[in-house]
Amino acid sequence: MQTLIRYYGFSLAFSSVCLALAVWYGWASTENITATLGILWIVFVLSILEVSLSFDNAVVNATVLRNMDPVWQRRFLTWGILIAVFGMRIVFPIAIVAIAAKLGPIDAINLSLNNPEEYQRIVSAAHIGIAGFGGAFLAMVGLVFFFEEDKEIHWIAVLERNINRFSTVPAVEIGLVLALIYGVSTMLSPEDANTFLTAGILGLLTYIGVNAIAALLEQHEAKKRTAGVIVKSGLGGFLYLEVLDASFSFDGVIGAFALSNNMIIIALGLSVGAIFVRSITIHLVQTGTLAQYRYLEHGAFWAIIVLGAIMLLSAKFHIPETITGLIGATLIGLSFWWSVRHNRREGSGMIDLNAAQDG
DSSP: OHHHHHHHHHHHHHHHHHHHHHHHHHHHHHOOHHHHHHHHHHHHHHHHHHHHHHHHHHHHHHHHHTTSOHHHHHHHHHHHHHIIIIIIIIIHHHHHHHHHTTOOHHHHHHHHHHOHHHHHHHHHHTHHHHHHHHHHHHHHHHHHHHTOTTOOOOSSHHHHHHHHTTTTSTTHHHHHHHHHHHHHHTTSOHHHHHHHHHHHHHHHHHHHHHHHHHHHHHHHHHHHHHTTOOOOOOHHHHHHHHHHHHHHHHHHHHHHTTTOOOHHHHHHHHHHHHHHHHHHHHHHHHHTHHHHSTTHHHHHHHHHHHHHHHHHHTTTSOOOHHHHHHHHHHHHHHHHHHHHHHHHHHHHHHHHHHHHHHO
């Protein structure tokens, strides 16, 4: 119980505040108990949806975060919360409307509050570009993990070993993502295809750019270490994680409109989910869970590849967010179970070895 409070106490308190605000907003805007309870229910469902879609995000965050300096870990978990909650769940949808409808920020906010149907239509119309950008970025994140040249641990051994055989081929991940982007674009109208291709290429360039910045910073830090200077920077990793967070947020923000077109309700629900993802990340990093369950990362990165592919395909086909969340949860659940089974076998092996030595 103390462990839960330690890692999830703030998230539970934040959730209580958001749910209380949902009740207040529901009553203030409708003065009807049934309608207020309906708004509260939507906020709750949105928060669950966001957590289910983003659990793999937490695992990947922990993978990167565990190698960062403690100072930058704290900055990601504090500054990152503001960016994730305020930036992606509130500012991002408003920015889409402002750009697409050529409105000022204040007019976009007024539109979201006073004409939610039109606000939803404009955000949904931007889905092609969002799917191209977010899908390309996430697909790159997942593929790079499995094409890592020195990878020794394999979960789905037959598939992962065969993938890893091509790890020495330069830019093989970029080629695969470009092929998928082009393949989906051929199914779209000329105008949508142009938007999709442009967004997909920008997603690839963003991934390459963020990693290039991280590499340059690491080289700079390595020179300082050689000179005997203590280095505390983790800016490259921080930028990478923020872009990754943003890419994971796209489908949640767009999918939220299936439940509500009210900006306040969406922001409250998704913010609860975002805070819990941060708590899960902290839990994974500080307890060393990734080291204890050797296949958990593999499940998360397979889930990311699937999410990236689904985002790209969603430019043509409607795929319910529930299915996306279930696939991700299934892959992570299976990788966790496989890890537990491996740990039990290793433990049994150690016990048998000790017994043999005693005998």
